[in-house]
Amino acid sequence: MSHPHPELGAPPALPKNGVRIVALGGLGEVGRNMTVLDYDGKLLVVDCGVLFPEDHPGVDLILPDFDYLRDRLDDIQAIVLTHGHEDHIGAVPYLLRLKPDIPLIGSTLTLALIEAKLKEHKITPFTMSVKEGDREPIGGFDCEFVAVNHSIPDALAVFVRTPGGTLLITGDFKMDQLPLDGRITDLRSFARFGEEGVDLFLTDSTNAEVPGFTTPERNITPAIERVFAGAERRVIVACFSSHVHRVQQVLDAARVHNRKVAMVGRSMVRNMGIAADLGYLKVPDGILVDAKKLGDLRDEQIVLICTGSQGEPMAALSRMANGDHQIDIGPGDTVLMASSLIPGNENAVYRVINGLMRRGANVVHKGNALVHVSGHASAGELLYCYNIVRPKNVMPIHGEWRHLVANGDLAVATGVPERNVMLAEDGVVVDLVDGQASITGVVPCGYVYVDGSLVGATDETMLKDRRILRDEGFVTIIVVIDSATGRIAAGPDIRTRGFAEDEAVFDKVVPKIEDALEQARAKGVNDTHQLQQVIRRTVGGFVGGKLRRRPMIIPIVIEA
Amino acid sequence: MSHPHPELGAPPALPKNGVRIVALGGLGEVGRNMTVLDYDGKLLVVDCGVLFPEDHPGVDLILPDFDYLRDRLDDIQAIVLTHGHEDHIGAVPYLLRLKPDIPLIGSTLTLALIEAKLKEHKITPFTMSVKEGDREPIGGFDCEFVAVNHSIPDALAVFVRTPGGTLLITGDFKMDQLPLDGRITDLRSFARFGEEGVDLFLTDSTNAEVPGFTTPERNITPAIERVFAGAERRVIVACFSSHVHRVQQVLDAARVHNRKVAMVGRSMVRNMGIAADLGYLKVPDGILVDAKKLGDLRDEQIVLICTGSQGEPMAALSRMANGDHQIDIGPGDTVLMASSLIPGNENAVYRVINGLMRRGANVVHKGNALVHVSGHASAGELLYCYNIVRPKNVMPIHGEWRHLVANGDLAVATGVPERNVMLAEDGVVVDLVDGQASITGVVPCGYVYVDGSLVGATDETMLKDRRILRDEGFVTIIVVIDSATGRIAAGPDIRTRGFAEDEAVFDKVVPKIEDALEQARAKGVNDTHQLQQVIRRTVGGFVGGKLRRRPMIIPIVIEA
Structure with a gap:
């Protein structure tokens, strides 16, 4: 398989008859x-989603890097959105x-979700x-849309001629x-495209490492039924706020059990309102109540559906x-x-489970019952796809490197030549020319951080500073x-925060600072910046040598 | 089951013939x-381990709270150590x-591991x-030691009369x-204690939520064998540095495959040296080489055994x-x-796996092969114990609240009356009097943080400061x-770190500070502390209101 090489440079000009694919x-x-x-x-842009941060202190969201597009915004014919999840639509407002x-193209539900989001950004x-089944010419791209089944309704694949x-894609x-809404991934169309010829098959890698087949959604019905049958008081269900089918199952169970x-929760209320209005969620008559009016009901009449299944502290x-x-x-x-447990959220989720159990609640979760199935095709299903499409x-x-490699291995196992499998990272340029794909270069593609109201102002240096402050605090x-x-008119005045040390310890360093500054003065050093360096060295040496700590050291010299 | 209640107070005096149990x-x-x-x-103290921090920035280790013991150190007859894992021995140096x-009592391997650790602390x-089989009177406690099987050799349970x-316990x-070393958990002794009468059974809850039975250690041999049979170049094995049996399996496979x-790694070298010296690890003749001399060997002759299986960045x-x-x-x-993947380490571990795969390595891990089994009894096995012991x-x-509850449920399922199951948290006092256990109170029991060379100096306030600094940075x-x-002689001088905002934005706040200080002066305010509050309010209002951020704000007023 074609690995990207660190020595890749800028790509050559795209041949007249070539198609270039760059994932940002x-x-x-x-x-x-x-x-x-x-x-x-x-x-043509396909999807425009956000990434949720892992070890990026203070960062709210991570966006694709739009730099590659900045000089070519007018060339963009449209953004095709395959479905309404945040990791596919969340960055649209920023683009x-x-x-x-730029026109947005997608299914009814997908567009409704992105429009609601854009409304918050004051964009129509x-x-x-x-x-x-629709086939639309979009600029030079002849797009045919195909039903696919996912953990949100109305998802589409797109065949681009x-x-x-x-x-x-x-x-x-x-x-x-046997999906709950009867809308299956349309393999007959996949087969038809295969007959016509698929030059490049871009396919979801998320579960490529998982052997076998993804459990059907309806297999979790018995666990939900057991919960409702056995519940003495309230039932509280936490799930993703876009999982219409999961909520449908809960509504149906609630109806049966009266x-x-x-x-509860802004995104849950908003999304399920949209899904109900558009007919994706079938709400039994009179079943919904306002969360504020629960006091009128007995506990055993109540179901709450809320967010927070990932242990989000404010949910x-x-x-x-x-x-x-x-x-x-x-x-x-x-x-x-x-819901699933997204890697990295384990501690937060277990904290919530322990907290609920300490209050005496019975908690049913992925660890002790079949209450969630994945939204992605596993290895067994991907093999079917490769054999039907024969790309x-x-x-x-869609995946970490390990997922991409696993998916590529599946393609090779079905007979795709290794050299025709493009293992690319963000920014790597894949050119499709005369039916042959190849990696031809790389374009700059960094992380763009959303931090409060700021986009792109937070950089790696700032994150590094935050990590130092987090672990060691600072001394000013x-x-x-x-x-x-x-001569010194006042100070040295030393302040620390997040730095675990008796401040009296600095009584020893104050004379050292005074000596160092006096020596510098004697040598004629009077530049503020240089004097700050003198202080930094003195304090850094003391803290690092004697206390074995590495706090951030901020010397401030002021002339008065 | 007896839940602890928040209204628990200090426990009453222990009756003359009672045994008090307090987990710290x-x-x-x-x-x-x-x-x-x-x-x-x-x-009598049983075990004295450390906890590894989760969301405790800058904290290296968390210790049990020894405050309960501080006035009664002379009453401690001994510390019994059940086995040599860090979470059972790591806090001994601090006690x-x-x-x-205070005498330490344990098996040969356990003592060797704690002695090596204490040597680093310069304690003999x-x-x-x-x-x-040994039975020893330890103060008023008649202790009989019993073999148990765990993920480290030479683990002991203790029956205290x-x-x-x-x-x-x-x-x-x-x-x-069918353990690799033939040393099984001695259920015949458990049965004998049951015949004699076990008033209180303190039992490991770690896997109580896991249904069925823990897979035998030897079931991972085929996966190890497959790795060695298929490896083209080097084999690098990462595992816990105390897992003697896992290392034994790797040594045996290496011998077979020449x-x-x-x-590699200080703790691995130290622990396996101890295990080999004491005969727990059987090292085939001439198989070990110094990591520095690998250059003399061809790649396909090399196995490395190292730490870092949890994605630790410095490993x-x-x-x-x-x-x-x-x-x-x-x-x-x-x-x-x-090795297992300890919850909370997922992102770090996947980062390592992706990094290794990007370099072209084949990575075999828990997610794609049976290369690890747990060291703890699952629900099915715990049921056997309850039925044999009949406590x-x-x-x-040993567990989070969810584990303790699950373990208690198993006890109840075998016929232990609910009121005889003590669900206690750290510091909760359980008194055993005339054969009946009950929760009688609570003693203070906090978290004690090891932070660099400091023990107990880091508190919740400091951790809160560090979290603010991590997410928002600071403005001074x-x-x-x-x-x-x-009047103002110099300044206001504004410095920020970790705060994502153009510093020019502060040009707007400087006049506000000057005005506020001048107004305060006009009112006769000249106390440094009060002037700092004036600055804090002015800047906090600006930053929180206009920029919608909450950095740490540190006003410093100096008289000169």
Whole structure:
């Protein structure tokens, strides 16, 4: 398989009849999915999502790097959105800030979700709604949309025909053969495209390492039924706020067991409102109640559906676990955490589970019952896809490196030649020319951090500073120098925060600073910056040598 | 089951014939296991381990809270160590700092490991070596030691007889029926204690939520064999540095495949040296080589055994993944991560796996092969124990709240009355009087942080400061006030770190500070502390209101 090489340089000019594929996110990470197709001077963007930070202190979101597009915004024909998850649509508002009139193309539900999000950003987009079976010319890209099954309704794959070659892009998908809404991944169309010829197959790698087949969604119904049958008091269900089918299962169970349902949490209320309005969520008559009116009901009549299944500290579920929410969890309450556990969230989630259990609740979760299934096709299903599509070239997308490699291995196992499998990272350029894909270069593609209201202002240096502050705190030393004499007029005044040490310890360093400054003065050093360096060296040597600590040291010399 | 209540107060005086049990760690957390038995004015400590921090920035270790013992150090008869893992022995050096002559009692390997650790702390302890079958009077505690099987050799349970009642304490254990070293958990002795009468059974809860039975250790041999049979170049094995049996399996495979083995990493070299010296690790003749002499061997002759299986950034494996180690990982190398994935370490571990795979290595890990089994008994095995021991009272130990509850449920399922199951947290007092256990109170029991060379100096306030610094950075404002006039002599001088904002933005706040200080002066305010509050309010209002950020704000007023 074609590995990217560190020595890759800028790509050559794209041959007249070539299609260029550059992912600005989603390769080497789970999130910020965004793939740019380039043909005949025109660009088509597929998905534009966010990545949630791991070890990026203070960072709220990570965006794809739009730099590659900055000079070519006018070439963008449209953004095709395969489905409504944050990691596929979340960065759209930031791209539209650069050019608000780029059309958005997607299914009804996908567009409704992105429009609701854009409304919060005060943007009204140009949109074009499509459904499975539609075929639309978009600039030079002839796009045909195909139903795929995923953990959100109305997901689409897209088959893109260009004179330079054909591409089938799955987006996220799985192959549940008996989905709750009956909408299966359309393998007959995959087969038809295969017959026509798929030059490059870009396919979801998320579960490529998982052997076998993804469990059908309806297999979790018995666990939900057991929860409702056995619940003595309230039932509290936590799940992703976009998982319409999961919520449907809970509504159906609530109806059978004569319970009313209240939605809790802004995104849950908003998304399920949209899904119900559009007919994706079938709400039994009279079952919904306002969360504020639960006092009128007995505990055994109540179901709450809320967010917080990943242990997010500000979500309702975490606050219930801490006793910091109007819903006072106690013995007899049952909490159903009907979601996956995203790697990295384990400690937070277990903290919530322990907190709920300490209050006496019965907690049913992935660890002790079948209450969640994945939204992605496993290795067994991907093999079916490769055998049905028989693509000429393959480019695994959506995943960490280990996922991309595993997906590439599956392609090779079905007969795709190793050299036709493109293992690329964000920014790596794949050119499809005369039916042959190859890696031809790399474009700059960094991480763009959203930090409060700031986009792109936070950089690696700042994150490094934050990590030092987090682990070691800081020491600041203020000295006022008499501008007339050059002698110390006040200070050294030492302040620390987050630095675990008796401040009296600095009594020893103060004379050292005074000596060092006096020596510098005697040598004629009077530049503020240089004097600060003198202080930094003196304090750094003391703290590092005597105390064996590495806090951030901030010397401040002021002339007065 | 008896839940602790928040309204618990200090416990009453212990009745003359009662045994008091207080865990100072290990209940409600996985780590810092330490249980104190109190009978007739004498104390017996069982285990004294450390907890590894989760969201405790800058903290290296968390210790049990020794405050409960501080006035009663002379009453401590001994510390019984059930086995040599860090979460059972790691805090011994800190307890011995308070009183170095407390005897340590444990098996040969356990004592060798704690002695090596104490040597680094420059402490030579009093020790008494015991083995399974030994019965020793220790103060008023008549202790009988029993073999148990765990993920480190030579682990012991202890049966404690006192006139006030009998206690069986398992320590960590599992029930592998065909262990590699043939040393099984001695259920015949458990049965004998049951016949005699076990008043309180304190048993390992770690895997109580896991249904069924823990897979035998030898079931991972085929996966190891496959790795060695298929490896083209080097084999690099990462595992815990105390897992003697896992290392034994690797040594045996290396011998069969004619490879030499080098140990990498200080703790691995030290522990395996001890295990080999004492005969727990059987090292085939001539198989070990110095890691520095690998250059003399061809790649396909080499096995490295190293630490870093949890993604620890400074360990050899992480550095290999980053290309920052003398071992230059490349295509054909095989890395075997033969260990569990401790919750919270997922991101770090996957980062290492992705890094190794990007270099072309084949990585075999828990996610794609059976290369690790747990060291703890699962629910099925715990049921056997309850049915064999038939204890009067039960106290689940070693685990988060969810584990303790699950273990208590198992006891109840075998017929232990709910009111005889003691669900306690750290510091909760359990009294065993006339064969009946009950929760009678609570003693203070906090977290004690080791932070660099400091023990107990870091507190929650400091951790809160560090979290603010981590997420938001800080802003410091220095103003020099002329002590004669009360007017500003220099400044305001504003410095920030970790705060993502253009510093020019502060040009707007400087006049506000000057105005506020001038107004304060006009009102006769000249106290430095009060002036600092004026600055804090002014800057905090600006930053919070206009920029919507919450950095740490540090105003510094200096008179000159």
